[in-house]
Amino acid sequence: MANLRLPPLPTIRDIIRLYGLRAERQLSQNFLLDLKLTDKIVRQAGKLAGAHVCEVGPGPGGITRSILNQGAVSLTVVEKDRRFLPSLQMLSEAAEERLKVIHGDILKFNMEEAFPTDLKRDWQEDPPGFHIIGNLPFNVSTPLIIRWLEALSNHSGPFIFGRTRMLLTFQKEVAERLVAPVKDPQRSRLSIMAQHLCEVKHCFTIPGAAFVPKPDVDVSVVHFTPLKEPLIDLPFKLVEKVVRSVFHFRRKYCRRGVESLFPLERPDLTDEVFQKTDIDPMRRPMTLTMEEFNLICHAYNNICLRIPGIQEYNYRLH
Template sequence: MTVPEGLKGLEPLRQTIARHGLDARKALGQHFLLDPAITARITSLAGDLAGQHIVEVGPGPGGLTRALLDSDAATITAVEVDTRAVAIITELAALMPDRLQVVEADAMRRDLTTLCPAPRQIIANLPYNVGTPLLVGWLRQASAWSRLTLMFQQEVAERICAAPGSDHYGRLGVLAQWTCRCGMLMHIPPGAFSPPPKVHSAVVGLIPHARQPDATLFRAMEQITAAAFGQRRKMLRGALKSVGGEALLTEAGIDGSRRAETLDITEFDRLARLHARRTAAPA
């Protein structure tokens, strides 16, 4: 692809970072990804971006932002809470104002679906300290997104993609796989970042299923999985006592002596639907 005119002659990212005095802050979970080959690879993993409106969360100095601008994406909206990074991305937006807009906001407190029209995607190197709660929030509105391509700590990525019975299988994996088709796309070593984190990272792709739960059913699934995995060493009849216990399990046709990590997504779906129906029924 031909480099867009506005991106020609850009200074190296390290020079931009030095000019703005942008040191990575632990409190913000910042680890900057500067290698253009890796950011280009992440962008390509998101599939054909032609006509897509992209939301990037936590762009930092703009390494991934540059790669997104070098793609066929219709627009990119960069959401950044760090005022120092906002200044850098604003400089970049001034070069391509028709394609890049900057929103200074905390993504935890902002409905990102309001920032751009459909079809929309999220592509982001997420801050490590808020990656999981951000994802759960986006799963609640999965029907609004055509795809999510997200970088997490590798341990979190493994939890998202984990199969029943595995060590990493838990609440996050159930919620993610219930609403999306999930896959591990890329592993990234600590040395690719500045400063290097103490852990490896991985990129996960999530493609929302055509049919999505409504808000009531999603809330029921959150309650079921929180109870089941909150006491995962217990048998389900004990772990699920607060949400129906043995009676709920019997109605779902699930043996109460089993433990949460042995249930597949279909069985959790059955429990959530029964729980939603029970809680909605008049007393």
């Protein structure tokens, strides 16, 4: 570990001043200047000594330094905003080739080409020595985690290496949705989609005052470990459609959401779902357990297999 620690460097505050950097509010950017806090965040990823890491949106490099100081053998950072590239390049030189800086969009970044193939593990084995870490801008965090959850279900993208673990930040309200249990008012589509594929842990919350500029909300750190087997063993898009439909009418009975999956002239199909699952259609969406969502998804899938074209039905277009 000792020889992997970084040499003395300017503080993040000095880096920001040196390169004339500022957070863009319209991009939901916020900087963490306290390296003790970035160290605390990175420790939640688990043992990084000897591991390979991909960091999303490093900005001026606070979390980047902490990852390197934890002993990561290689770190690739993917930064879309070119303003941060000079400061990250300076850090790369100090890290003696352990840090590779990529200017680009994480959604277009080819993970398989960027990291060694010998990292790959069978899905049923322990997670690989590869981690995703990111202090995400609020405006991309939810769509990005949905994209990654879909990649996880297909064992593609970051998950070609196996059950890749992720450590990500979200605004507190989103983090609460990700971990919300049955009957919790925050239980939502995001809760089901994350929890049926991952063990999701809310690590801790960072006060907004710790960031520059101070956001209007607090920020939470969330850790994801993919499950060996999904709790709903069906294609991601089908599960997401069912769950989204049910929670679209979250203040109504769950029957209303299931109804929206079928044409108005086919109430018999809605009846069939509840008859097959033995679920009370007057239940509220947030009271449904994961097993009950599993039953609803399978009942819907069986109907889709029996009636061609029913899965393409979209009530908004009718």
